[in-house]
Amino acid sequence: MSLWAYFLDNQGETIHKCTHYFPIYEKMFQHWRNKSLVFLEIGVGKGGSLKMWQKYFGPNAKIVGIDVNPECKRYESPGIFVRIGDQGDQEFLASVVAEFGVPDIVLDDGSHKCIDIMRSFSFFYPLMGKNAVYMVEDLQTAYWEEYGGGLYHPDSFIEFVKKCIDSLNADSSRGQVKPDLITRQTFGIHIYDGIVCFEKGEVYWKDATMTGYSHHEPIVTNRFFYEKDT
Numbered sequence: 001m002s003l004w005a006y007f008l009d010n011q012g013e014t015i016h017k018c019t020h021y022f023p024i025y026e027k028m029f030q031h032w033r034n035k036s037l038v039f040l041e042i043g044v045g046k047g048g049s050l051k052m053w054q055k056y057f058g059p060n061a062k063i064v065g066i067d068v069n070p071e072c073k074r075y076e077s078p079g080i081f082v083r084i085g086d087q088g089d090q091e092f093l094a095s096v097v098a099e100f101g102v103p104d105i106v107l108d109d110g111s112h113k114c115i116d117i118m119r120s121f122s123f124f125y126p127l128m129g130k131n132a133v134y135m136v137e138d139l140q141t142a143y144w145e146e147y148g149g150g151l152y153h154p155d156s157f158i159e160f161v162k163k164c165i166d167s168l169n170a171d172s173s174r175g176q177v178k179p180d181l182i183t184r185q186t187f188g189i190h191i192y193d194g195i196v197c198f199e200k201g202e203v204y205w206k207d208a209t210m211t212g213y214s215h216h217e218p219i220v221t222n223r224f225f226y227e228k229d230t
Contacts, residue, residue, distance in 0.1 A: 015048035040103035043110035047075030114148035
C-alpha cells in the first residue's frame with residue numbers, strides 16, 4: 001500500500017500532513033522499505049503518522065517519535081517508541097541516539113521554529129551514515145516572523161539551505177567557497193514547496209570526462225578529484 005492510499009483510508013489516530021508531500025515521501029523514502037532502519041520523526045502530534053510509517057517501512061523498521069507533549073507516550077506500540085523531550089535540547093537528542101542508534105531517516109515535523117530546526121539538524125546530520133535521509137517539512141514557517149523566519153532573514157532555515165547549495169558546489173567554485181561537511185557528506189539537496197531533503201553520501205570522483213576518441217586520443221578535462229582537504 002502506498003502512503004497516499006494509507007492516508008486516505010486511515011480510520012485510526014489522526015494524521016496531519018499536506019497532501020502534496022506524499023509523492024515526495026515516496027520518492028525519498030522508497031529505498032528504505034522492508035529494511036532494518038531507525039526512522040525518527042520529530043513531532044508526534046496526534047500519533048497517526050507513526051503507524052503510517054511503520055506500515056510503509058515494514059516490520060524491520062524501528063519507528064521513533066519525539067515530542068514535548070507527555071501525552072504522546074500513549075501512541076507507543078510494538079515497534080513504535082515515543083520519547084518526551086525538546087528537539088532543541090541536544091542532551092535529550094543524544095539520549096535518543098544512545099538508546100536507539102543513529103537514525104537512518106530523520107523527518108522534522110516538530111516545532112517548525114527555525115532555531116529548533118537548526119539545532120536538531122546540526123546534531124543529527126553529522127552523525128548520520130551514507131545514504132541516510134534528512135527531511136524537514138512545513139518550511140513555509142521559515143518565512144514567518146513568529147517562527148523566527150522571514151524573507152531573507154539570516155536565521156531562517158531557508159537561508160541556511162541556500163548557503164548549503166553553495167557548499168555542495170564548493171569543489172567547482174574556484175576557491176570562492178571553502179569545502180565543509182555539506183560538501184563532503186552530502187550527495188544531494190532536494191527542494192520542494194515546504195520541504196527540503198538532504199541525501200547523505202560521499203562523492204570523491206568529480207571529473208568532467210569525455211568518452212570516445214578525438215584524433216585517436218582520449219580526452220579528460222576539468223579534474224575535480226580530491227584526496228583530502230588541506
